[in-house]
Amino acid sequence: MGNRKSGKTLQSPMYFFLSQLAVSDILLATDILPNTLHDLLVKEPIISFSGCVIQFYFFAVAEAGEYFLLTAMSYDRFLAICKPLHYTSIMNQHFCWIIVAICWILSILLILIFTITITKLQFCGPNVIDHYFCDINPILQLSCSDTTIVQIEKPLTAAFFLVTPFFIIILSYIYIINTVLKIPSIAGKKKAFSTCSSHLSVVCTYFVTLTIVYHVPSIGQSMNMTKFLSLLYTAGNPLMNPIIYSLRNKILKQIVKNKLKSLCFNSD
Template identity: 60%
Template sequence: MDGKNHTLISMIHLLGFQSPENLTLLFFFIFLMIYSMTMCANLLIITLVLYGRTLHSPMYFFLSQLAVSDMLLATDILPNMLHAILMKGTIISLANCITQFFFFGVSETLESLLLTVMSYDRYLAICKPLYYALIMNDRVCWIMVITSWMSTILIILVLTLTISQLQFCEPNIIDHFYCDLDPILQLSCSVTTAVQLEVTLLSALFVVMPFFIIIISYVYIIVTIFEISSITERKKAFSTCSSHLAIVSIYYGTLVCVYLVASRGQLWNIGKFPSLLYTVFIPLLNPMIYSLRNKDLKKVLGKLISNSLNMQRNRRVQRKC
């Protein structure tokens, strides 16, 4: 409430990226291509997992859920961001701003839980191979995924409802390209202690704790891999979790850059760039990392392309006949 005009607001002006006039169209087409590639790459992952019988395993089932989460994040952030680039900012209602934060929170929290589930899956596959098929059956996989989705939606809904009870006052300007938590709270002329306590608790439960579970899982995985006598088997075991480890490193690395390294009093112009990596590039990097490093996905993609080409040839032959 310090020094703020206490006129309540219902609309918010998102400044987005303040790019030079002559680069506006270039930035627009770059981010439009990123959005298109993100949706296509993640849809391809989902299609391959559904199509390929060899991909009907827990690891790829969780990967398809991660692809759904990435599509949700990209669709929540990028369309509005593209509009803001063209219009040099965008005006949205307070309700839409809070809604955008809700879907952003759901996708990011869900990714944290899915990465944790995937690390547990790799732990069982490498450290407990004899029990893997017994423990990670279809029923357990579905329970894990449904629990991740339901708990994520529930806790973010509670946080969002708490935020919606706050009063927001002028100035109604957010110098960012999406409605993140800190920029929203900076507009509040109410006491935000309850929200901050909820965020601290939820961050500890759904970000910090999963991170430590992942770390512990990989300590056991690495120890087990080094105990394998065959170098070939050692490389094969590591290759099954290297893509997941790369995604975990990028995800938590950008989290640290955006929310821990950046000080609260920092200008958002500086904070926009790590946020860009976090919200725009990671949903594209995830499927690319898995598809480029995974032989099983490449084989299924080759079969899918081959079958599609054969179907087209057969149709041409039938038309000629």
């Protein structure tokens, strides 16, 4: 009975969104890290222009997908805490699939349009990227053609993929905090906040680092600091996300314990 109950719980919307978040993390890590490790072993690492554009495209798709999924998860938490009676009727499996499909389709298509604009630029040297992967700013620094269109598209894209999700998440948590504060018991408040703590930790890490990387450089941020922060959200976050969500989740802890016990008994 315990295994059946756990399996049913793991099919909840929160875990469905977590599975999609894991897909985004895997895409991001496999797009950046293998090439980075290869570059560390080679004295003069080389990447073709097409390879650089492809790397940037999948990196941007993974990041955009992450923003949208985190936004969807904040909406899930909003419904669970603020509208508990309507939660199961709204967040059904069909609706969850629609949300996820919209997240990925928007990410793939809009980043594709932005990437096509980049491919129309001319690059006539120098051809050395001062970064450990092909990001938008290092690529634009190498262009010898007019980058006005791309510079216009950058803030528009950022507003859609970064600013809009951020404000939706903030709005969701304003309602969540307001609802939690109305709960009379301290235990009830702690339980409600604990369901959001993991998601809130991941959101803060992502949005703070990305804001610093893509907006602070204009006021004098060093390139080394940019590289460090970029490493944090391209390698650190995909590594920490499963740890953050797993360590604070009693169901996952219990499932791991059950699996370990069953393995020990089977070995005996």
